Every structure is written in C-alpha cells, then in structure tokens.
Amino acid sequence: MMQWTVRLEVRTSAGEVKTTELVTISRPAVVSTLAEVGLALAETKALLAKLQASMLCGQVAAYAAQHRVCAACGILQPLKDRRTRRLQTLFGTVEVEAPRFKVCGCRRATPLAEVTVSPVCALLTARCTPELERVQAELGARTSFRDAARILDTLLPASPANQESVRTRTHAVALRIEADDRQAAAEVTAVRDDTAKVTAADASRPVVMLDGAYIRAVPGHQVRNFEAICGKVERVGHPTRRFALVRSVAEQPHALLRAALQDQGWREGDAVTAISDGDPALPALVRSATACPVEPILDWFHLSMRVHHVQQVMRGLCALEPPPLAPLDRAQIDVERLRHLLWHGHHEKACEALGRIVSWAQDAIVLNIPVVDAKAKRLVARCAELRSYIESNEGALIDYGERYRAGKPISTSRAEGTVNQLVSARMNKRRQMRWSPRGAHRVLQVRAAVLDGRFGHPAIQLAV
Numbered sequence: 001m002m003q004w005t006v007r008l009e010v011r012t013s014a015g016e017v018k019t020t021e022l023v024t025i026s027r028p029a030v031v032s033t034l035a036e037v038g039l040a041l042a043e044t045k046a047l048l049a050k051l052q053a054s055m056l057c058g059q060v061a062a063y064a065a066q067h068r069v070c071a072a073c074g075i076l077q078p079l080k081d082r083r084t085r086r087l088q089t090l091f092g093t094v095e096v097e098a099p100r101f102k103v104c105g106c107r108r109a110t111p112l113a114e115v116t117v118s119p120v121c122a123l124l125t126a127r128c129t130p131e132l133e134r135v136q137a138e139l140g141a142r143t144s145f146r147d148a149a150r151i152l153d154t155l156l157p158a159s160p161a162n163q164e165s166v167r168t169r170t171h172a173v174a175l176r177i178e179a180d181d182r183q184a185a186a187e188v189t190a191v192r193d194d195t196a197k198v199t200a201a202d203a204s205r206p207v208v209m210l211d212g213a214y215i216r217a218v219p220g221h222q223v224r225n226f227e228a229i230c231g232k233v234e235r236v237g238h239p240t241r242r243f244a245l246v247r248s249v250a251e252q253p254h255a256l257l258r259a260a261l262q263d264q265g266w267r268e269g270d271a272v273t274a275i276s277d278g279d280p281a282l283p284a285l286v287r288s289a290t291a292c293p294v295e296p297i298l299d300w301f302h303l304s305m306r307v308h309h310v311q312q313v314m315r316g317l318c319a320l321e322p323p324p325l326a327p328l329d330r331a332q333i334d335v336e337r338l339r340h341l342l343w344h345g346h347h348e349k350a351c352e353a354l355g356r357i358v359s360w361a362q363d364a365i366v367l368n369i370p371v372v373d374a375k376a377k378r379l380v381a382r383c384a385e386l387r388s389y390i391e392s393n394e395g396a397l398i399d400y401g402e403r404y405r406a407g408k409p410i411s412t413s414r415a416e417g418t419v420n421q422l423v424s425a426r427m428n429k430r431r432q433m434r435w436s437p438r439g440a441h442r443v444l445q446v447r448a449a450v451l452d453g454r455f456g457h458p459a460i461q462l463a464v
C-alpha cells in the first residue's frame with residue numbers, strides 16, 4: 001500500500017504556524033490498472049472542499065477577532081453569543097462561526113442601551129461568493145440551467161449544484177447587468193463642439209446592426225412566440241458590443257442599446273448608422289437610444305432577396321414553350337436591371353421598371369393561355385411586393401455600391417450571426433425549450449455579456 005497525505009501549513013500574520021491534515025489517499029503498492037494511476041475526481045473534490053473550509057474558517061475567525069477590539073478605546077468587547085453562518089462557494093458550503101459582541105460602553109449612546117454587533121455578518125454580505133455566482137450565471141447563459149448544474153456538480157464540490165440555484169443566480173446577475181447599463185446610459189456625455197461632430201461624422205461612426213428573432217413562449221402565455229431584438233454595435237477601433245432584449249419586459253429597452261453605444265465611446269450628438277431589415281420598430285429603437293437623428297440603411301440582403309423572387313418568376317415565364325404572346329424582351333431587360341438599379345441607389349428608376357414589368361404582365365394575362373396566366377399573376381404579385389418594400393423604406397435606401405466599395409457594412413448578415421449566437425444556440429435549437437419573456441430577456445443579458453467577454457475573461461466561441 002502506498003499513501004499520500006496532504007497537510008496544510010497555515011502561517012498567520014503573527015508568524016504562528018499551524019499544520020492540519022487534509023486528506024490521505026491510498027493506492028496499492030504497485031498499481032495494476034490505469035484507473036489507479038494519479039488523482040481521482042472524488043479525491044480532488046474532497047481535497048478542495050477541505051482546503052476551502054480550512055482557509056475560509058481561518059480568515060473569518062481572524063476577521064472576527066480583529067473586530068472584537070473596540071475601535072475607539074481598544075478594549076475587547078464582551079461576547080454576546082456564538083452563532084454560525086453558511087457561505088456557499090465553488091468549493092463547497094462552509095459553516096463559519098459568527099460570534100456576536102456587545103458594543104463597547106464607550107461607544108453607546110446611552111449606558112442602558114445594549115447593542116450587539118456581528119462583524120462576520122457584515123463581512124458575508126451575500127449567501128454565496130461572487131465567484132460562485134459568476135460561474136453559475138456564465139454556465140447558465142451558455143447552456144441549460146440543468147446542464148450547468150450538472151457540469152458544476154461533476155467537476156467541483158460546488159454548492160448547491162441544482163438548476164434552481166443556477167437559474168436564480170443567472171437572473172440576479174442579469175438584473176445587475178441591466179442596472180449597470182441603465183446607469184451607463186444615463187451617464188452618456190454630449191458632444192460639445194461642432195468640430196468633434198464633423199470628425200466623428202464618417203469613418204468612426206458607430207454602426208448598429210439589428211435583427212429580430214422569435215422565441216417559443218411557455219404554455220399559458222398570451223402568444224405562442226415572442227420577439228427578441230438582437231444586434232451589435234460596431235465601431236472602428238473598438239471591440240464589438242452585443243445587445244439583446246425582449247421589449248415587453250425590458251425596463252428601459254433603449255437604455256440597453258444606449259449603454260452599448262456608450263461602451264464604444266459614443267457621445268450624444270455623434271451620428272449613428274442603423275442597418276436593419278425594414279421593420280420600422282428597429283431604427284425607431286436606435287433613435288430613442290441616441291435621442292438624435294439616425295442614418296437608417298435598409299439591409300441589402302433583404303432587398304436583394306425580393307429582387308431574386310421577381311427574377312425567379314420571370315425566368316419561369318421565359319422557359320415556357322411556346323413563349324408567351326406578348327413580346328418578352330423589354331420586360332426581361334427590366335427585370336435583369338432591377339438589382340443593378342437598386343445596388344446603385346436608383347430606387348425611382350427601379351419603381352418605373354417595375355411599373356413596365358407589371359403592365360407587360362397584365363397584357364400577357366389578357367392574351368395568353370392559363371399556364372402563362374398563372375405565372376404572370378405571380379409576377380405581378382412579386383413586383384407589387386418589391387415595390388411596396390421599396391416605397392415603405394424609401395428613406396433607408398442608399399447607394400449600396402458606393403458604401404460597399406468604401407468597405408462599410410451594407411447588410412445585417414453579421415447581426416444575423418449575432419441572433420444565432422445569442423438566441424438560436426441557447427433558446428431555439430432544443431425543441432422542448434420554451435421561455436417566459438422575462439426569463440429569456442434575463443438570460444440574453446448575461447449571454448451577450450459572456451460572448452462579448454465583458455464577464456471577466458475572453459469570450460469562448462460557442463458551438464452554434
């Protein structure tokens with residue numbers, strides 16, 4: 001038999017040394033299997049728990065002893081009673097002594113008033129260590145609460161590793177992140193002089209990319225799905241900042257975006273560009289966050305998809321045998337020009353072209369057999385869709401070609417990546433997962449912070 005004994009040597013500030021035995025590990029003198037080689041997880045957990053308990057009790061006892069001395073006159077305050085407090089940590093729950101003392105007579109307002117103090121209670125301001133709370137919240141934001149609890153329980157003597165405590169702590173951390181964001185939003189400074197406004201005008205202008213995502217609601221909720229708004233703020237020279245919110249439950253939805261902008265060095269009055277998919281609520285959110293006019297840009301990807309739909313129907317018509325009676329050439333040319341016109345910001349010309357395509361399609365409906373008729377009607381519908389999309393987003397159409405050549409973003413495809421990272425990977429892929437708007441909103445706060453690396457260490461790429 002071979003034995004390893006781990007002894008802890010504690011040296012106090014007074015130079016006193018005390019040795020305690022933590023654990024003894026035994027193995028056969030000569031091992032016969034691989035499993036017997038080296039430390040086992042259970043031994044490691046026991047060792048960590050004992051080390052933690054010993055360290056914590058020693059520290060708390062020293063703290064209590066120091067605070068027993070009256071700060072004013074220096075005498076020892078009398079002991080009132082001995083109590084205990086429990087502290088939850090990553091390395092187990094530790095019960096510590098929390099003696100109460102009678103406040104020294106020299107500091108009492110009236111000699112008869114007996115007041116007690118409990119220094120340990122003043123030190124242990126929460127039931128758990130900040131580190132345990134942070135790790136539980138981070139795991140809870142990365143994976144399901146149940147899995148987070150299992151991971152902790154598997155690897156550490158952490159206390160108490162159940163999904164309820166992971167949920168509670170994730171929510172608590174989210175509330176703090178949100179409160180910090182509201183604080184940051186309130187502290188945004190304004191641009192004072194116009195020169196600063198001009199320099200911030202273009203190259204370093206923050207770009208907000210927004211997109212919506214649907215999350216399945218818990219049964220009994222008024223709707224089957226509810227929307228989360230996700231996005232990111234990008235600015236040259238700054239790390240990307242993600243944000244996400246469920247509008248109906250966020251205390252101040254715009255404050256969360258405003259805080260993200262502030263984090264990028266944005267000041268009130270600096271111009272902001274907002275790229276989104278045509279939902280007017282999204283640029284409106286940016287406007288309420290900045291309290292200034294915003295340059296809205298319609299996402300090129302969504303516009304381009306609608307052009308693609310028109311092209312597809314037209315190609316179907318061209319492929320018909322025999323060809324439609326109304327001559328196709330002009331309409332075909334107009335369809336092929338649509339993308340080019342919109343790419344260069346000529347949306348009025350694009351609408352004129354759409355008008356000609358529709359009038360050609362109406363001729364074709366009158367002149368032709370049913371198979372052409374059906375396709376021509378579909379062409380009219382697709383053109384109408386594109387046209388109303390263009391008209392309702394007129395103020396957000398730009399010369400995409402020029403912006404693209406300048407190396408600036410024209411699409412929310414990157415925001416869609418954010419939706420995947422923030423929402424889909426945690427909330428949608430597992431089909432059984434249903435959320436309350438409040439629960440989803442809170443997990444999103446922590447998840448965005450974790451992915452940004454605002455949580456204390458670098459963001460780790462998740463398997464999406």
Ligand SMILES: [Zn+2]
Nearest residue numbers: 070073104106
């Ligand atoms: Zn005193």
